[in-house]
Amino acid sequence: MLYREAGQFKTTYAADQQLFPIRQDRIGVITLLLVAFIGVPLFASEYWFSAILIPFLIFSLAALGLNILTGYAGQLSLGSAAFMAVGAYAAYNFQLRIEGIPLIVSFICGGLTAAGVGILFGLPSLRIKGFYLAVATLAAQFFIVWCLTKFPWLSNNSSSGVISTQKLIIFGHELTTPTEKYLLVLSIVVFLALAAKNMVRSTTGRAWMAVRDMDVAASVIGIRLMPTKLLAFAVSSFYCGVAGALYAFCYLGSVEPDGFSLEMSFKILFMIIIGGVGSIMGSFLGAAFILLLPVFLDIALPFLAGLFGLPFSSATVSHIQITVFGALIMFFLIVEPHGLARLWQIAKEKLRLWPFPH
């Protein structure tokens, strides 16, 4: 009863094609956005902004990027952190080298640069598939990080490639507080997420899914593989690149190439596995889960150890964290291969029938 689409008639094509066709969804999304844009800045503390909300949004964006590539177009990539690095360094260089370039434009240029590099490393996908491609994307991971460390020009001749990002100035106003940074990140992420949601249900998105499900069959029915796959790489890298730029500018302020490690790529991969492969919302759920789990374990484990009087060290905490991550990945793949997003879908189906079970 709560979530019933009966009686919601669509009388125009526009109504039929809108992004959220069900009224409850629209209300839900609008409420969520209002809370995120107005409610959260009113009530959250600075710690929440800088330690949890901003990284959550940034990693959601990166996960979204990887999800487009892996979840929708079916090309497994282990190099997403490297594309974030490209975005971060490119945005930094655009700010540095071009006088008076607006911040947002430099973010977009950072994303476009990452997209270009993504296309370059996506080229092998035309010839090779599956595991071979996954391993080949590792080439991007190692090569890009190495380049950023070794070519001093890219980091404005700083030692070991560390860059400190420029001030965040938008329309002459400098963003200094975590709240303002949060709002900037939120606006960009919301915009790109809606764009992605639209994209995956367009012709392009459907072509990606056809390629994912079986590329030979897709090419038989007239989908041109080359542009489709390369576009997936480009869009995915663009999202990762913008995420990287935000990571450098709005979250850390100062980054080094080694920070964009293979481990980070894996983390992003875990986000989409746990959140839901091939789901826009799953990227957000997964990012929240992966980022909050360590915070939770950091609090819960010492408490549990104290309860049973066990000795405890910080090394053990990190070992347990890694173990739990690994176990969760396997658990999710076995029990719910479609991730947290699928749980939400099930909940919606239950709500549709509520209060009757059948």
Added chain:
Amino acid sequence: MNFFLEVLIGGLLSGVMYALVALGFVMIYKASGVFNFAQGAMVYLAALSVVGCMEKGAPLWLAIILAFVVMTLFGIATEKYVLRKLVNQPPIALFMATIGLAFFIEGLAPMIFGSEPRALDLGIVDEPIPWVLDNWNMVISKFDLVASGVGAILVATLALFFQYTRVGRALRAVADDHQAALSIGIPLQNIWAIVWGVAGFVALVAGMMWGARNGVQFALTFTALKALPVLILGGFTSVPGAIVGGLIIGASEKLAEIYIPPVMQDLFGGNFGGIEGWFPYVLALLFLLVRPEGLFGEKHIDRV
């Protein structure tokens, strides 16, 4: 010229070490169609178990047996609790599960055996052979030679096992098609248990060799990353491919590390060391563009 030869031979010998790890991947892929990303973590676990048992007072031979038992049990548990439940899932799901498995082991193994780096003494010293040093003025490590000997024996055994035994044939059938193999009465679960046992054994050999050379520490898990380009160069399904790929990668990466940075330094200025980290990948990638199935891989024909 002598220097070039020395680098080349050193590279070839270290390539054998990569091939040892790559073999573990090939084993599992050939026999179950799973690309086991956890192989590096298994190498770490195997080496840690040997060292851990020795610390508890076991002699080397007993420690090795105990470690083999640990690896086999671990393999069977993996099969039972993870892979069996993922039958009929797409290969990518299985691959991601093994990434999870890798993390699981990387957290669990140091909790059981301790995470501090330790030395593993196999009684073979890592020092140059005097005769070669005197006559040809080249530094070639005794240890590397032993390692390549072990590698050669391992490869020969595995190749024969796959080609000529009943179990080997069943393994290949399972790799080809789980369901088809099941339907002609091949016991999938036993087969997978055997495969993971053998993969554990290969990991044990690799772990002991690498552990004796670099010490038993977390960095052992990165041996898997070294083995991946070997794998794509040689083809996922070929035991000889792993060896040839290992030799090519080992030699070319050492040569590249010596000869490319000075050239780049002349061109751009600055220090360009550390090419080893990505060179094998880029080499393998370029190679794939020419031959997508690797050197010895099977040509795959897609059907709709």
